[in-house]
Amino acid sequence: MAIHAYNTMSRKVEPLEPISPGKMGIYVCGPTVYDDPHLGHARSAVVFDVIVRYLRARGFEVTYARNITDVDDKIIQKARQRNQDVKTVSRYYTHRYQEAMRMLNVRDPDAEPKATDHILLMQDFIAKLIQGGHAYRSSGSVYFAVGTFKKYGRLSGRTVQSSAIAKEKTDGNDKTHPADFALWKSAKHGEPSWPSAWGPGRPGWHIECSAMSAMLLGDTYDIHGGGMDLVFPHHENEIAQSESIFGKPPANFWIHNGLVFIEGEKMSKSLGNTLNLYDLLKQYTPEALRLFLLSKQYRRPIEFSLPAMKETSACWERLHRFFSSDSQLAHEASEIRPCRGELWERFCSAMDKDFNFPMALSVIFEGIRNINRTATDSLKSLNNGFALGLQVQVSDISFICQEILGIGHGPSDLVSVKRFADKTAQIA
Numbered sequence: 001m002a003i004h005a006y007n008t009m010s011r012k013v014e015p016l017e018p019i020s021p022g023k024m025g026i027y028v029c030g031p032t033v034y035d036d037p038h039l040g041h042a043r044s045a046v047v048f049d050v051i052v053r054y055l056r057a058r059g060f061e062v063t064y065a066r067n068i069t070d071v072d073d074k075i076i077q078k079a080r081q082r083n084q085d086v087k088t089v090s091r092y093y094t095h096r097y098q099e100a101m102r103m104l105n106v107r108d109p110d111a112e113p114k115a116t117d118h119i120l121l122m123q124d125f126i127a128k129l130i131q132g133g134h135a136y137r138s139s140g141s142v143y144f145a146v147g148t149f150k151k152y153g154r155l156s157g158r159t160v161q162s163s164a165i166a167k168e169k170t171d172g173n174d175k176t177h178p179a180d181f182a183l184w185k186s187a188k189h190g191e192p193s194w195p196s197a198w199g200p201g202r203p204g205w206h207i208e209c210s211a212m213s214a215m216l217l218g219d220t221y222d223i224h225g226g227g228m229d230l231v232f233p234h235h236e237n238e239i240a241q242s243e244s245i246f247g248k249p250p251a252n253f254w255i256h257n258g259l260v261f262i263e264g265e266k267m268s269k270s271l272g273n274t275l276n277l278y279d280l281l282k283q284y285t286p287e288a289l290r291l292f293l294l295s296k297q298y299r300r301p302i303e304f305s306l307p308a309m310k311e312t313s314a315c316w317e318r319l320h321r322f323f324s325s326d327s328q329l330a331h332e333a334s335e336i337r338p339c340r341g342e343l344w345e346r347f348c349s350a351m352d353k354d355f356n357f358p359m360a361l362s363v364i365f366e367g368i369r370n371i372n373r374t375a376t377d378s379l380k381s382l383n384n385g386f387a388l389g390l391q392v393q394v395s396d397i398s399f400i401c402q403e404i405l406g407i408g409h410g411p412s413d414l415v416s417v418k419r420f421a422d423k424t425a426q427i428a
Contacts, residue, residue: 003058003352006299008231008254009155013354016253018222023061025221026052027213027251029230030066030112032205033093034074037100038274039289039304040260044227046293046406047257049106051225053404054351065111065216067209068094071202076191086192087116100277104286105406111216115208119194122203122211125245126183134244138174140186140199144206146179149240155254156232181237183207206237213250214242224251228259228299258301275304284309287407288316294357294405315365319401322368323408341392343367347400364400367393 003016018024028048031041045066052064070090079089094114102108115122126142129135134148146152146160153159160179182204187193193200213221219242226235235254242250262275280289292312296302343363350359371390401408 003055004354005253005255006354008256009249014253016222018060019220019252022059024055024063024223025217026062026064026223026225027209027217027221028064028066028109028224029209029226029234030068031093031097032069032072032074033090033097034072034078035093037097037277039277039280039293040227040274041097042100042104042106042277042289043260043293043302044225044257045101045106046104046290047298048225048255050294050357050405051255051298051355053107053406054355057404058348063111063217064109065113065213066109067212068097068112068114069205069208070094070114070116071192072205080190090116096278100281103281104277104290107406113212113216115203115212118208118212118215119203121215122207123184123196125207125211125214125241126203127197128245129183129241132244134240135183136176137198138176140201141174141182142184142198143175143180144183144237144241144244145176146181146240147177149244151243152240153236155239156236158232158236181206181233183241206234207241209234210238210241210245210250213238214246219246219250220248221251223253223255225255225257228256231256255299257298258296261301261303263305264303284313285316287320288313290405291316291319291361291407294361294407296358298355298357316407318365318368319408322372323398323401341396343393344396344400347396360400360405364397364405367397371397 004013005016006013026048028044031037048064048066052062055062068090071086075086075090075093079086082089098108126135129144130137130142133145135142135144160177183206184196184198185201185204186198187200187202191202193202213224224235224238231254239250260275277289288309292304292309293302295308295312346363347360350356350363353359371393374390398408
């Protein structure tokens with residue numbers, strides 16, 4: 001059965017057909033590193049980690065890139081608060097983000113480009129946009145002229161007129177149209193800047209991903225992903241930039257994960273209700289947090305609450321007890337070749353329906369209930385065909401949890417988590 005996924009661009013569930021047979025290129029927008037990672041960062045990272053793991057398990061050769069935005073207004077503001085340079089602050093929080101993701105068993109992407117390493121590439125993209133009549137210079141800055149891209153708004157459903165209302169605060173008042181957005185921001189006193197044909201400055205946020213994704217994956221690749229909050233303006237603007245240069249969409253599929261809510265409100269630093277991952281990792285095991293993030297359909301909002309985490313922690317304990325079993329069945333199953341049983345097929349059937357994590361988890365827990373109910377001592381012999389069937393189920397569950405869902409790798413060393421958190425708790 002073909003894998004199907006919801007494409008934000010078409011607003012439909014469609015077959016996920018690769019551009020090149022057997023291969024898949026995926027670019028996901030990573031964090032802007034100005035503070036500790038929060039649960040929203042974790043949801044995006046875990047969702048796409050599982051998607052990448054699953055595609056690889058299904059035989060695809062996946063190239064997965066996730067960027068780091070290491071120069072931004074918020075980073076500059078944090079550097080001023082700390083009386084440090086921007087590079088020091090961004091390097092520190094990049095490390096904090098990467099370490100937290102590893103604690104959550106999120107595998108490193110194949111590429112993790114940093115914006116400041118590719119300034120010349122972004123300048124080249126900006127020059128092409130100016131040459132093509134899609135961008136203009138103004139007071140040392142360069143802006144994309146949204147009105148020159150007639151398809152603007154396809155992803156988000158917004159018009160140029162409605163987009164003007166959501167103009168970026170940092171763009172200033174030197175734009176031709178309120179909806180235009182910055183490609184290059186002129187240098188300001190005390191801010192990091194790079195020389196350019198338009199004067200010293202730094203790149204705008206949106207041009208970073210257009211340039212780096214094309215560099216790593218080509219003019220058009222298979223999947224562009226990120227949080228639902230990036231649909232507008234970030235991804236809408238990426239499309240306008242990339243398609244204005246290459247004449248074709250940057251990605252065939254747009255996949256967005258839902259946001260994290262707390263007490264009915266979207267988790268946001270501006271609202272002051274973010275959940276610091278390092279604080280959460282002192283209270284819950286990484287596996288329980290990861291399991292919680294997989295407990296809802298990936299593109300739906302997820303509500304964090306203490307009752308929800310209590311329930312999820314209990315589910316993780318059930319899994320942990322299952323993997324900790326020293327039964328003959330579990331031991332023998334470790335030598336069974338994975339992914340050949342009916343349970344694996346049912347898991348794939350769930351994942352092939354728009355990566356339905358809750359349905360996939362229900363297959364796992366139903367399999368565990370069946371094994372616990374039927375695996376009596378009299379059925380634990382390799383000479384018994386029924387017992388061999390149970391061993392295949394155990395093997396499939398082990399493979400799925402460890403290699404795809406990333407939640408079956410044993411108890412976590414919370415002492416090491418706390419040690420790292422305490423060691424790097426403050427910037428001097």
